[in-house]
Amino acid sequence: MPDVTSETKLQRIGSNNAPSSWGLGDGQAIPWEYAPAPESREIVTIKDRYGLFINGREVDAEDKGTFGTVNPATEEILSQVAKATPADADRAVRAARKAQRYSWGQLAGRERAKYLFRIARILQERSREFAVLESIDSGKPIKESRDVDVPLAAAHFWYYAGWADKLDYAFPGRVARPLGVAAQIIPWNFPLLMLAWKIAPALAAGNTVVLKPASTTPLTALLFAEVCREADLPPGTVNIITGPGSIGMHLVTHPGIDKVAFTGSTDVGKKIARGVAGTDKGLTLELGGKAANIVFEDAALDQAVEGIVNGIYFNQGEVCCAGSRLLAQESIVEPLIEKLKDRLSTIRVGDPLDKNTDVGAINSRAQLEKITELVESGKAEGADFYQPACDLPERGYFFRPTLFTNVAQSHRIAQEEIFGPVLSVLTFRTPDEAVEKANNTPYGLSAGIWTEKGSRILSMATKMKAGVVWANTFNKFDPTSPFGGYKESGYGREGGMHGLHAYVRLEDR
Numbered sequence: 001m002p003d004v005t006s007e008t009k010l011q012r013i014g015s016n017n018a019p020s021s022w023g024l025g026d027g028q029a030i031p032w033e034y035a036p037a038p039e040s041r042e043i044v045t046i047k048d049r050y051g052l053f054i055n056g057r058e059v060d061a062e063d064k065g066t067f068g069t070v071n072p073a074t075e076e077i078l079s080q081v082a083k084a085t086p087a088d089a090d091r092a093v094r095a096a097r098k099a100q101r102y103s104w105g106q107l108a109g110r111e112r113a114k115y116l117f118r119i120a121r122i123l124q125e126r127s128r129e130f131a132v133l134e135s136i137d138s139g140k141p142i143k144e145s146r147d148v149d150v151p152l153a154a155a156h157f158w159y160y161a162g163w164a165d166k167l168d169y170a171f172p173g174r175v176a177r178p179l180g181v182a183a184q185i186i187p188w189n190f191p192l193l194m195l196a197w198k199i200a201p202a203l204a205a206g207n208t209v210v211l212k213p214a215s216t217t218p219l220t221a222l223l224f225a226e227v228c229r230e231a232d233l234p235p236g237t238v239n240i241i242t243g244p245g246s247i248g249m250h251l252v253t254h255p256g257i258d259k260v261a262f263t264g265s266t267d268v269g270k271k272i273a274r275g276v277a278g279t280d281k282g283l284t285l286e287l288g289g290k291a292a293n294i295v296f297e298d299a300a301l302d303q304a305v306e307g308i309v310n311g312i313y314f315n316q317g318e319v320c321c322a323g324s325r326l327l328a329q330e331s332i333v334e335p336l337i338e339k340l341k342d343r344l345s346t347i348r349v350g351d352p353l354d355k356n357t358d359v360g361a362i363n364s365r366a367q368l369e370k371i372t373e374l375v376e377s378g379k380a381e382g383a384d385f386y387q388p389a390c391d392l393p394e395r396g397y398f399f400r401p402t403l404f405t406n407v408a409q410s411h412r413i414a415q416e417e418i419f420g421p422v423l424s425v426l427t428f429r430t431p432d433e434a435v436e437k438a439n440n441t442p443y444g445l446s447a448g449i450w451t452e453k454g455s456r457i458l459s460m461a462t463k464m465k466a467g468v469v470w471a472n473t474f475n476k477f478d479p480t481s482p483f484g485g486y487k488e489s490g491y492g493r494e495g496g497m498h499g500l501h502a503y504v505r506l507e508d509r
C-alpha cells in the first residue's frame with residue numbers, strides 16, 4: 001500500500017483519484033503514477049508500400065492501386081498497401097489450386113507438420129516484431145499483443161502441426177481428405193491471431209488458402225507472408241490479398257473456392273451465407289456476440305471484478321465474445337458496482353506501445369463513431385452513465401472505459417453489439433431469471449458464470465445458449481479448445497479437433 005501518512009509524498013497526477021476502498025478520502029490523489037514505459041518501434045521496419053502475396057511472391061495489384069493503413073493511436077498513415085482487383089483474386093485462387101494439386105496437397109502429413117512447426121518457431125523468434133507491429137496497426141496495448149495475440153498465434157501452429165500426420169487418429173476408421181482451396185476472411189480485432197486460427201488447421205489438413213485481412217489491419221498478415229517465405233513453404237500454399245470487402249465477396253462466390261471461413265460482423269456473415277448458398281462449399285461463420293457475465297451473490301467478488309474488467313475492457317472491448325452484459329444478483333449489485341468503479345479508476349488508457357497501458361486505441365474512426373453513437377443512445381434511453389476521470393491523448397481514436405447501470409433489457413446497449421469498452425449492468429433475482437435474461441439476445445457466442453457452487457455452474461452452463469461458457473474466469477483461450485457460436489453468432493467451430501473437422505472431407509475406408 002502507498003505511504004499515505006506523508007502529505008508531501010502525494011503527487012496529484014491528472015484527475016486520477018484514489019479508489020475509495022483505499023480510505024484516502026474523497027478527491028485524494030493516487031500517490032504514484034507509472035513512469036512511461038514505451039516499447040521501442042526500432043524492431044519493426046514498416047515499408048512505404050506493400051504488395052499482394054501471390055504464389056510465393058510479392059506483387060503489385062493489377063492496376064497498381066493502393067490504400068493507406070492508419071495507426072489509430074496517432075492517425076498517421078503507416079504505409080500504402082496493394083488494393084487487389086478481382087483479377088488479382090483470380091490469380092491468387094489459381095496459385096492456391098496449383099499448390100493444392102501439385103505441391104502442398106501432395107505432401108505427406110509428416111512433411112506438412114515440419115512446415116507448420118517451422119512457422120510456429122519463426123513466429124516465436126520474431127514475436128517482439130509481430131507484437132509491436134500489431135499494436136501499431138491495430139491500436140491494441142502491447143502487453144496484450146505481446147502476451148496474448150502472438151503467443152496464441154504461435155500456439156495454434158504448434159497445435160495443428162501436431163495433428164498434420166495424425167488425421168487417422170483424429171477421424172478413426174475414416175479417410176480425411178482436404179477440401180481443396182479455402183477463402184479465409186478475417187477481421188481487425190485480432191489480426192494475426194485470426195490468421196493463425198484460419199491458416200493453421202487448413203494447412204494441417206492439406207488445403208491451400210487465399211486469405212483476405214481487414215483493410216484497417218493488413219500489416220501483420222503481410223509480415224506473415226515473409227514468415228511463409230522464410231519457412232520455404234511451397235509457393236501458392238498461402239496467398240494473402242489485401243483489398244476491400246468486395247474482394248472478400250469475390251472470393252466467397254469464386255467457383256475455384258471449396259471452403260469459406262469468415263470472422264466478422266453478423267451482417268456480412270449473412271451476405272456470405274447467401275453467397276455460398278446452393279453450392280457445395282464448406283462454410284464456417286464466427287460472428288458477433290453480446291455475452292452475459294453472470295455474478296451470483298456467493299461469488300468471490302474481488303475475483304469477479306477482475307473477470308468483469310478483463311471480460312469487457314480487454315482489447316478495448318473489441319472482442320466478439322466480450323462480456324458486455326453484466327448480470328448481477330440483486331443482493332450484491334451495490335458492493336459489486338462500487339468495487340467495479342474503484343477498479344475502473346485504476347485503468348490506464350493511452351499509448352498502445354506503453355507497457356503500462358490497459359486500454360489502447362479504438363481500431364478506426366468508424367468504430368469510434370459506432371461506439372459513441374451507441375453510448376449516446378444508452379444515455380438517451382435512460383440508463384445511468386459512468387466513466388472514470390482519465391486524460392485521453394489529444395490525437396487518435398480513444399474512448400474511456402464506460403459503465404451503464406440501471407439498464408433495461410430493451411435498451412439498445414443491452415441488445416446490440418457495441419464492440420467497445422462499454423459495460424451494461426442488469427440485475428436478476430433467481431438463477432432462472434438469469435438464464436432467461438442471458439439468453440434474451442439474438443447472439444449466442446459466450447457467457448461467464450461466477451459462483452462458488454460447482455453444481456450451479458454445471459446447471460447454468462447447460463442452460464446457456466452460448467458456444468463457450470467460462471466459470472469463475474473469462475476470455476480464456478486455448479488452441480485445443482473449440483470456439484464458436486449459436487444463433488446469430490454463427491456456426492461451425494474453430495480450435496481443437498472440431499477446427500480440423502471443418503477443413504476435411506471424410507470418406508469411408
Ligand code: NDP
Pocket residue numbers: 185186187188189212213214215216243244245246247248249252263264265266268269271272286287288289319320367370417418419
Ligand atoms: P466486417 O464484418 O465488415 O469486416 C470483417 C471482414 O470482412 C473484413 O476483412 C472486411 O473487409 C470483410 N468484408 C466486409 N464486407 C464484406 C463482404 N460483403 N463480403 C466479404 N467480406 C467482407 O466488420 P466491420 O469492420 O465493418 O465491423 C463492424 C462490426 O462488426 C463491429 O462493430 C463489430 O460489432 C462486428 N465485428 C465482429 C467481429 C468478430 O470478431 N466477430 C470482428 C470485427 C467486427 P474490409 O476490412 O476490407 O471491409
